[in-house]
Amino acid sequence: MDKWKNDQSRYLAINATDENWGMVVTTIGCQFILPQGEYPSSHHPEQYNLKPQTGRVLNEYQLVYITQGSGYFSSQSCKKRKIYGGTMILLFPGEWHNYYPDKDTGWDEYWVGFRGSYMDQQVERGFFSKKEPLHQIRLSATVVGLYEDILKLAVQEKSGYQQIISGIVMHILGTVYYKEKNNSFSNVDVIDKINQARIIIKQTLEESLNPxxxxxxxxxxxxWFRRVFKEYTGVSPVQYQLQQKMIQAKEYLNDPSSTIASIAYRLGFETVGQFSTFFRKREGVSPTKFREMMRLPENIEKE
Incomplete structure (x- = not known):
């Protein structure tokens, strides 16, 4: 079967309930451009029509995944660049952009359009930027499968489908962030040292090992260790150690045979008061209150 016969596109209806979810999906599709093939290969509504001669501006975000071939991308915030299979393009609302395949190679392209407060917040918080619209995530059958899942659900249009497909878009966004974050740490020895450090911290919580x-x-x-550790994990070694102490404290508190005093000393706190202050600051309740909250009501039998 010729590739072009597999081209698909859907433009989706959205209601007020969908808008209240925090993200809505507006379009989903794929197109497979053969070498010397016409681009774009199929008709799209005027507001989505991309003309390589002039580019376009959208009023939504789009994740455009190039899985095979090569081409070019440019935007208001990014100079023209050559792109290859394995590149995820993130388009921003109100941002002029242009992209198209190389005539000699063509390309395979999947896209999903979306908008909403959820993504606006991720951009405001610095997770994604107009200045860095190209993400090298390599070829992932899992990500392609997520696009295919959205397309299948969009075709079926069952009740609540907008909520599940917007969740899949969030999954794709998380995957893009995760893959690029880890790809930036190409030195395997450094990653091994960080992982070794995390294991040691977990194993020495009761010893309060100095970072x-x-x-x-x-x-x-x-x-150097502190800087790289924070770049990789998002927190400093000290903060990571405190996080692990908190997790361990909760596990101990779920054991009714452990007193709060014994838990405090096992985790290296000098006094029960010091432990209680530490716990309340992070959990919002005292260790005693947390233990009470975790107990089953008396009228519910334990299985």
Missing amino acids: EDLATQLGLGYS
Whole structure:
């Protein structure tokens, strides 16, 4: 079967309930451009029509995944660049952009359009930027499968389908962020050191290992270790250690045979009061209150 026969596109109806969800999907589709083929290959509504000679501006976000071939991309915030299979393009509302396949290679393209407060917030918080619209996530059958799932659900149009397909878009966004974040750490030895550090921290919670000593144990300078650890995990070694202590404290509190005093000392706190202050600051309730909240009501039998 010729590739072009598989081209598909859907433009979706949206109601007020969908808008209240925080994200709505506006369009989903795919097109497969053969070498020397016409681009775009099929007719689209005027507001979506992309003319390589002039580009376009959309009033929504789009995730355009190029899985095969090569071509070119440019936008108001990004100079013209050559792109290849494995590139995810993130388009922004109100941002002029242009992209098209190389005549010699063509390309395979999947797209999904969406808008809503959820994505607006992710952009405001710095997770995604107009200045960096190209994301190298390589070829992923899983991501292609997510696009295909959206298309299948959009065709069926069952009740509540907007909510599930917008959730899939969030999944794609999370995958893009995760893959690019990890791709930026190409030095396997560095990643191994960070993972080793996390294991040691988890194993020494009751010893309150000093992060400087941990860096020395790993044969690293502390300043460099702290910076790279935070870049990779999002928190400093000290913060990570405190997070793990909090997780362990909750596990101990679920054991009725452990007193709060014994938990405090096991986790390296000098006094019960110090432990209670630490716990309340992070959980919003005292250890005693947390333990009460975790208990089953007396009228419910434990299985």
